[in-house]
Amino acid sequence: MLEVENIETFYGKSQALFGVSLEVCEGEVVTLLGRNGMGKSTTVRSIMGLSPVRSGRITFAGTAIHGLPSYAIARLGIGLVPEGRQIFPNLTVRENMLATAANRLGVKTPYTLDRVLAIFPRLAERLGHFGNQLSGGEQQMLAVVRALMTNPRLLILDEATEGLAPLIRQEIWRALTLLRENGHAILLIDKNLDALVQIADRHCIMENGRIVWRGTSEDLTADDTLKSRYLGV
């Protein structure tokens, strides 16, 4: 579904990605792992057209998307939950949810307020609150909901649970597990390895702008050297 082939991305003269390739298939959950500054967010930004790639190729559902503007990429069916969430602070929760709602791909049973609130019941109690009145965890849930309301084929989460309290993290993991069971393809960045090996099919580890390891949850769980060398755990 998503194929990233050998991309190189620069910030000015400084090269951040050196030939990154990865793939996410229909219904698959794939993670991007690595210490801070290794290029995970830049990879996501490159996929979304926010940091244009200088070379390489990105295709999504058969369409070449490198070089397209971000809005066009989103419209093809990629829902991004960005690092920092970026929800609208002066809109209510309900307004935030509806602001991006669309069914451009003609999904048979599109997400509605009721459906997303069933996944994140905590937000049902907050519908009239403004974005800036929410806790960090509630903002993250709202950011996921906002992406879901676009009815994407692929959901990308950059730092899915960073800085959140353990109970809230569990709620996010529970919701992502539900989405996975509903057949969503997800590309996931997070540092919470225990949860990631439960939810994901495959993992890619980045170091200095390159993917240096790929494998399954079993491979990753079994390899302590890998975890300490690349992930610092």
Ligand SMILES: Nc1ncnc2c1ncn2[C@@H]1O[C@H](COP(=O)(O)OP(=O)(O)OP(=O)(O)O)[C@@H](O)[C@H]1O
């Ligand atoms: N806006 C920017 N301008 C210049 N350099 C940047 C910019 N954003 C990131 N970089 C550099 O690109 C490299 C990759 O950063 P990136 O944010 O993609 O890493 P990351 O793995 O997502 O890390 P983190 O977990 O800290 O978000 C780093 O060397 C970083 O300093």
